[in-house]
Amino acid sequence: MTDNFKHSRRDIRERAFQALFSLEFGGNPIQAGENAYRYDKHEGFDQDVPVFLLSLIKGVQDHQTDLDKKIAEYLKKGWSLDRLTLNDKILLRLALYEMQYEDTPDRVVINEIIDIAKKYSDHISAKFINGILTNFIVETD
Numbered sequence: 001m002t003d004n005f006k007h008s009r010r011d012i013r014e015r016a017f018q019a020l021f022s023l024e025f026g027g028n029p030i031q032a033g034e035n036a037y038r039y040d041k042h043e044g045f046d047q048d049v050p051v052f053l054l055s056l057i058k059g060v061q062d063h064q065t066d067l068d069k070k071i072a073e074y075l076k077k078g079w080s081l082d083r084l085t086l087n088d089k090i091l092l093r094l095a096l097y098e099m100q101y102e103d104t105p106d107r108v109v110i111n112e113i114i115d116i117a118k119k120y121s122d123h124i125s126a127k128f129i130n131g132i133l134t135n136f137i138v139e140t141d
Contacts, residue, residue, distance in 0.1 A: 009052065009104075010112050013094065016056035017116055020090045023061070033057050060090075060097045067093045074132045087121045088129060095133055106137050 019032040030049075037049045060067065071092050072081055081089060095113040099106050110133045117126040 010115070012050055012053045013056065013098075013112055014116050014119075016053055016060070017090055017094055017120065019053070019057050020060055020094065021086065023057075024086060024090070029057050029061055030054065055102070056094060056098065059101055060093050063097055063101070064093060067096050070096055070136070071132065074135050085121065085125065087117070088125050091117050091121075091125075091129055092132060095129070096136065099133070099136070106133075110134065110137070 015033075015036040019029070019036040022032050022035070023029060033054050034049050037053055068081055068089075071084075071089070075081070075083075084092075091113050095109050098104050098109045110130065113133065114126045114130050117129050
C-alpha cells in the first residue's frame with residue numbers, strides 16, 4: 001500500500017469492513033477497530049485510530065437491525081438476508097450506514113464499497129451490491 005492509500009477514507013472503509021467482519025465472531029468494537037487499523041503498521045506506531053473508523057464500526061453496530069431491514073426491502077422477492085454471504089451483508093450495512101448517517105456523497109460510498117467487494121468477494125457480488133445500493137439511491141432521491 002502506498003502511504004496516500006494507507007491514510008485515505010477508502011482505506012478506513014476497508015478497515016471498518018475488516019473490523020465488522022471480525023466482530024461477527026465476537027469481540028470488542030474498539031479493539032477490533034484498533035486491530036484492523038494497526039495490523040500492518042510498523043512496530044511502535046503510535047498514531048491514534050481515526051475517529052471516522054470508530055464511527056463507522058459503532059454506527060453499523062448501533063443501527064444493524066434497521067440496516068438489515070432496509071437491505072431486506074431491496075432484495076428480490078423470495079430472497080432473505082440469510083441467503084447473502086457474510087461479506088455482502090457487512091458491505092451493504094457499511095454502505096447504507098454511511099449513506100444515511102455520514103456526510104459522504106452516495107456515489108462515492110457506492111464506488112468505494114464496490115472496490116472493496118471486488119477485493120474481498122467477487123465481481124458477481126460487486127454487481128449485486130451495486131444494484132442494491134443504486135436502487136436505494138433512486139428511491140431516496
